[in-house]
Amino acid sequence: MKTRACAVAGMFYPGDPAHLGQLLAKWFGESKVTGNSLGIVSPHAGYVYSGEVAASAFSAISPAFSGTFVVIGPSHRGYLTSVSQIPWETPIGVVENDPEFVEALGIEVDEASHQNEHSIEVQVPFIR
Numbered sequence: 001m002k003t004r005a006c007a008v009a010g011m012f013y014p015g016d017p018a019h020l021g022q023l024l025a026k027w028f029g030e031s032k033v034t035g036n037s038l039g040i041v042s043p044h045a046g047y048v049y050s051g052e053v054a055a056s057a058f059s060a061i062s063p064a065f066s067g068t069f070v071v072i073g074p075s076h077r078g079y080l081t082s083v084s085q086i087p088w089e090t091p092i093g094v095v096e097n098d099p100e101f102v103e104a105l106g107i108e109v110d111e112a113s114h115q116n117e118h119s120i121e122v123q124v125p126f127i128r
Contacts, residue, residue: 004088004111008118013047013125017091020125023047024092027055035060042126044073044119058126068098069127073119082110090125 009015014023033056042057043050085102087094102109114120 002086003094004084004086004114006089006091006121007116008121009091011046012118012122013051015091020091023051024055024125027052028059031056031059033057033059036062042123044122047122050122054123054126068101071120071123071127073117073123075113075117076119077113077117079110079113079117081107082113083107084111084114084120085109086111088121088124090128092125092128095124095128 006015009020014020030052037060040057040060042054044054047054083102083105085097085099087096
């Protein structure tokens with residue numbers, strides 16, 4: 001099965017699964033935010049700058065949520081609007097994609113535009 005490989009693990013966030021898991025557990029455990037939000041705005045910088053804030057944002061989504069996440073991120077390389085239809089790897093496991101939902105959006109699928117882009121990749125471990 002084809003997956004979107006990590007492009008910035010070890011740079012923007014820990015590439016070691018144990019270290020990444022510890023950071024996420026710490027930030028989610030310290031977050032005072034709770035809720036049942038249907039949407040959030042989360043930063044996409046390196047975790048040393050934005051990880052704690054991102055965990056607080058994602059904490060506003062119920063841990064029981066089992067629906068589809070729609071993650072929107074800017075292209076830092078000038079690509080136009082596109083979506084990814086394949087699962088995304090993270091150091092702590094793969095996050096599946098919803099190909100039927102992606103197809104229903106009617107937006108061009110362009111996996112190459114996501115290969116070296118970090119704006120969505122840094123969000124995916126919080127979803128995992």
